[in-house]
Amino acid sequence: xxxxxxxxxxWKKVDRSxxxxxxxxxxxxxxxxxxxxxxxxxxxxxxxxxTYRITAADYQAKVEASVQKTKxxxxxxxxxxxxxxGEDVYMLGRLWQWYPVxxxxxxxxxxLHLSSLDLVHGFSLFPLNLNFMVLPGYEYVLTVxxxxxGEVYAVCNEFCGIGHHQMVGKIxxx
Amino acid sequence: xSSIATFRTCAQTGLRVDGAxxxxxxxxxxxxxxxxxxxxxxxxxxxxxRWPAVHLLGPAMYYRALTFHxxxxxxxxxxxxxxxxLYFAGPIxxxxxxxxxxxxWAGFGLMVAGSLLIDVxxxxxxxxxxxxxxxxxxxxxxxxxxWILFAVGALIGVCNFFATLVVARAERTYEGSVPxxxxxxxxxxxxxxxxxxxxxxxxxxxxxxxxxIVQNLDAGMYRLIWWGxxxxxxxxxxxxxxxxxxxxATLTVGAVPLNEKVCxxxxxxxxxxxxxxxxxxxxxxxQLSPAWKVFNTSYAMYLAVLASMVHGMTxxxxxxxxxxxxxxxxxxxxxxxxxxxxxxxxxxxxLSLALFGFMGGITGVTFGAEQVNIISHNxxxxxxxxxxxxxAGTTLxxxxxxYIVVPLxxxxxxxxxxxxxxxxxxxxxxxxxxxxxxTTAGSYAVPRRHWDVxxxxxxxxxxxxxxxxxxxxxxxIGGLLAGLxxxxxxxxxxxxxxxxxxxxxxxxxxPLAAMAPESGKHVPISGTMVLVFVFLAAFVIxxxxxxxxxxxxxxxx
Numbered sequence: 001x002x003x004x005x006x007x008x009x010x011w012k013k014v015d016r017s018x019x020x021x022x023x024x025x026x027x028x029x030x031x032x033x034x035x036x037x038x039x040x041x042x043x044x045x046x047x048x049x050x051t052y053r054i055t056a057a058d059y060q061a062k063v064e065a066s067v068q069k070t071k072x073x074x075x076x077x078x079x080x081x082x083x084x085x086g087e088d089v090y091m092l093g094r095l096w097q098w099y100p101v102x103x104x105x106x107x108x109x110x111x112l113h114l115s116s117l118d119l120v121h122g123f124s125l126f127p128l129n130l131n132f133m134v135l136p137g138y139e140y141v142l143t144v145x146x147x148x149x150g151e152v153y154a155v156c157n158e159f160c161g162i163g164h165h166q167m168v169g170k171i172x173x174x
Numbered sequence: 175x176s177s178i179a180t181f182r183t184c185a186q187t188g189l190r191v192d193g194a195x196x197x198x199x200x201x202x203x204x205x206x207x208x209x210x211x212x213x214x215x216x217x218x219x220x221x222x223x224r225w226p227a228v229h230l231l232g233p234a235m236y237y238r239a240l241t242f243h244x245x246x247x248x249x250x251x252x253x254x255x256x257x258x259x260l261y262f263a264g265p266i267x268x269x270x271x272x273x274x275x276x277x278x279w280a281g282f283g284l285m286v287a288g289s290l291l292i293d294v295x296x297x298x299x300x301x302x303x304x305x306x307x308x309x310x311x312x313x314x315x316x317x318x319x320x321w322i323l324f325a326v327g328a329l330i331g332v333c334n335f336f337a338t339l340v341v342a343r344a345e346r347t348y349e350g351s352v353p354x355x356x357x358x359x360x361x362x363x364x365x366x367x368x369x370x371x372x373x374x375x376x377x378x379x380x381x382x383x384x385x386x387i388v389q390n391l392d393a394g395m396y397r398l399i400w401w402g403x404x405x406x407x408x409x410x411x412x413x414x415x416x417x418x419x420x421x422x423a424t425l426t427v428g429a430v431p432l433n434e435k436v437c438x439x440x441x442x443x444x445x446x447x448x449x450x451x452x453x454x455x456x457x458x459x460x461q462l463s464p465a466w467k468v469f470n471t472s473y474a475m476y477l478a479v480l481a482s483m484v485h486g487m488t489x490x491x492x493x494x495x496x497x498x499x500x501x502x503x504x505x506x507x508x509x510x511x512x513x514x515x516x517x518x519x520x521x522x523x524x525l526s527l528a529l530f531g532f533m534g535g536i537t538g539v540t541f542g543a544e545q546v547n548i549i550s551h552n553x554x555x556x557x558x559x560x561x562x563x564x565x566a567g568t569t570l571x572x573x574x575x576x577y578i579v580v581p582l583x584x585x586x587x588x589x590x591x592x593x594x595x596x597x598x599x600x601x602x603x604x605x606x607x608x609x610x611x612x613t614t615a616g617s618y619a620v621p622r623r624h625w626d627v628x629x630x631x632x633x634x635x636x637x638x639x640x641x642x643x644x645x646x647x648x649x650x651i652g653g654l655l656a657g658l659x660x661x662x663x664x665x666x667x668x669x670x671x672x673x674x675x676x677x678x679x680x681x682x683x684x685p686l687a688a689m690a691p692e693s694g695k696h697v698p699i700s701g702t703m704v705l706v707f708v709f710l711a712a713f714v715i716x717x718x719x720x721x722x723x724x725x726x727x728x729x730x731x
Contacts, residue, residue, distance in 0.1 A: 002353060002354040002355050002423065002430075002431060003353050003354075003355050003421060003425075004353050005268070005349055005351060005352060005353055006353070007349055008350065010351065010434045010435065012434075012435060014433055014435065014436055015432055015699075017491075017700075017702075017703055018432060018433060018487070018491070020703075021483075021487050021706055022436070022484065024710065025480050025487075025710075028710065028713070028714075029476035029479055029483075030476075032476050032479070032543065032717070033476055035543060035721070036468045036544045036545065037468060039544075039721075040468070040545075043724075043725070044725065044729040044730075044731075045545055045548055045724050045725065045728075045729065045730050045731075046545055046730065046731045047457065047458055047464050047467065047544060047545070047547075047548065048464075048731060049463060049464055051460040076633055076634070109729075114460075118310070119308070120308045120311070120393050120397075122551070122621070124552065124553070124621055125728075126621075126636045127618060127636065127638070127639060128727055128728065129549045129618070129619035129723075129727065130548055130549065130728060130730065131458055131547075131549070131551040131552055131553065131619075132458045132548070132551075133397075133458050133552075135397075135460055135461065136310065137392060137393060138393075138394060139460075140460035142730050142731075143731050144729065144730045145728060145729035145730075146728050147727075147728050147729065152636075153634055153636035155619075155624075156621075157551075157552040157553065157621035157622065157623070157624065158308070158552055158623070159304045159308075159311075159623045160311070162233055162234055164233075164623070164624065165233060165624050165625040165629070165631065165632065166633065167632065168629055168632035168633055168634045168635075168636065169633070169634065170633075170634045
């Protein structure tokens with residue numbers, strides 16, 4: 001009984017049905033364990049290994065240089081950039097915007113760089129549902145391949161102050 | 175230094191009850207109920223804002239109410255109640271005195287001071303930083319000081335529990351091994367020490383940073399250590415909740431665990447491995463490598479999952495054996511059908527176990543897989559998950575326990591006992607709808623901690639799936655039901671403590687379940703086996719569905 005002290009020997013042999021469940025539960029946990037390395041090996045969606053330390057000023061300079069080079073237009077005051085397939089794409093989060101607007105091609109692979117100039121932000125592609133964290137001081141490089149045409153939106157999904165809900169950027173896939 | 179302890183013998187249970195322990199239980203429980211009242215008021219405001227059909231508060235008040243809700247529920251309500259459980263599982267179950275009654279009061283005082291500082295900081299608008307307060311987001315410095323005081327106070331309560339274990343052993347107040355519930359509480363207490371240490375390690379530098387003494391705190395380092403506090407504090411809940419499951423099963427149906435070796439080993443697995451679940455919050459962070467993430471979430475964490483799957487079987491098995499020994503042995507489920515469903519303690523146990531397992535456990539383990547986290551992180555799936563664990567699991571179990579503690583410790587009858595049972599069902603059904611709606615809305619990428627999911631005031635307006643609105647509506651309706659259930663809980667509890675009839679000191683005045691005989695012939699647990707395999711099937715289906723959904727998004731590496 002659960003609320004009385006146990007006297008004598010309570011280190012008994014385990015019942016058969018309990019043993020069965022223990023074995024099955026352990027096997028299931030091993031499958032859970034195997035899935036993650038397996039997906040790194042065979043799957044198409046994995047967190048990146050590539051990340052660098054960087055200051056806000058250095059990152060901003062990189063983004064501006066890339067915008068100068070790849071700008072093709074403007075949308076609501078934001079530059080629209082269209083880097084070529086396989087190239088580096090830079091986006092930055094700051095209070096309270098994702099900058100710049102990015103144009104990508106379906107089926108092509110890009111190196112998407114992300115960092116924050118101020119607080120912690122969440123980079124969530126909406127309504128695709130692809131989510132990564134963006135931290136100040138870290139440059140995160142995701143190698144992405146869009147698989148569908150259309151517009152997706154970068155919604156900030158980590159609280160970053162009173163204007164958090166305004167922080168929505170755009171990625172166009174052609 | 176302590177005065178001589180005064181004991182009474184409980185007429186209902188025969189337990190030897192230290193007056194000091196009883197008073198400490200009372201004040202901690204009352205503080206917990208006050209916190210759930212404050213947090214509950216904020217919960218309704220947050221709910222009515224997140225429900226797009228209502229969208230009640232403006233952004234500033236919404237973020238403030240959300241911060242207030244998180245602190246009062248996840249920290250104050252839960253930890254005050256858990257310290258109360260420690261004063262019950264230590265001194266009272268062992269028939270011992272509290273080791274240091276005055277130190278216990280000092281710890282309580284620190285917890286109250288800390289929680290008041292934090293609540294005042296939030297309400298005055300000085301700490302709109304959410305429960306997580308990620309740097310470099312900054313709050314007023316007394317907000318961080320409040321965290322430190324609260325953590326130290328709770329740590330004192332935990333140490334008092336350990337000291338009481340030593341005293342009980344030295345003074346031979348019990349023979350043999352400590353009871354299972356005490357063992358589980360000890361596991362929770364050990365996890366609490368690790369948790370509160372993380373709290374001190376992160377909040378002391380953050381406090382100094384808020385005062386301008388420390389200049390720079392790394393956002394990645396903060397998240398790593400903070401989650402050693404943030405997630406582990408919820409693992410104290412899980413462990414304490416499982417101990418409460420065994421307690422409720424004993425008091426409501428006289429359950430006896432099949433094999434204490436299995437139950438206790440499972441608690442041991444919690445102590446060793448459950449803290450690694452903190453890594454789940456960092457799976458899509460830049461500061462840690464995928465190798466670190468896979469190692470920490472899988473290698474050892476799944477041994478804690480194993481422990482939960484063991485308890486998920488041994489608790490219903492203990493109920494089944496007790497019921498079958500009482501003659502309810504027809505077919506697979508007579509023991510379950512004829513269980514005391516009208517007893518709020520049993521209703522809370524059953525709902526808490528089922529909702530924690532089927533909703534909270536399955537979603538938690540699935541979202542905690544490194545890659546599946548890409549389609550879950552910081553969406554509404556995450557609060558959907560933890561409302562199924564901490565609210566439908568822990569809070570519901572604690573509510574059920576309250577209706578047993580009130581007659582035994584406060585020695586007052588529960589006013590409106592039928593309403594108490596109805597309250598448990600209302601809260602359970604409400605929170606299940608709420609968390610289900612929330613989790614499903616999150617699978618359409620609806621973000622958490624977001625004032626306006628219609629993006630009316632943002633630079634760009636993403637289109638939103640109508641289905642997401644439907645599930646946000648389910649969340650809204652379920653949340654209102656749960657809010658009503660929560661309000662009834664506070665009303666019945668406060669009403670009983672102040673106005674309930676006194677329980678006479680005569681044996682049998684509080685009906686407690688008769689214990690099933692320890693010996694006798696072997697009884698099958700075939701009903702439980704069916705239930706756990708249904709659970710496993712649900713787990714496998716949900717887990718692999720998520721990998722299928724993951725495979726449908728962009729390629730990313």
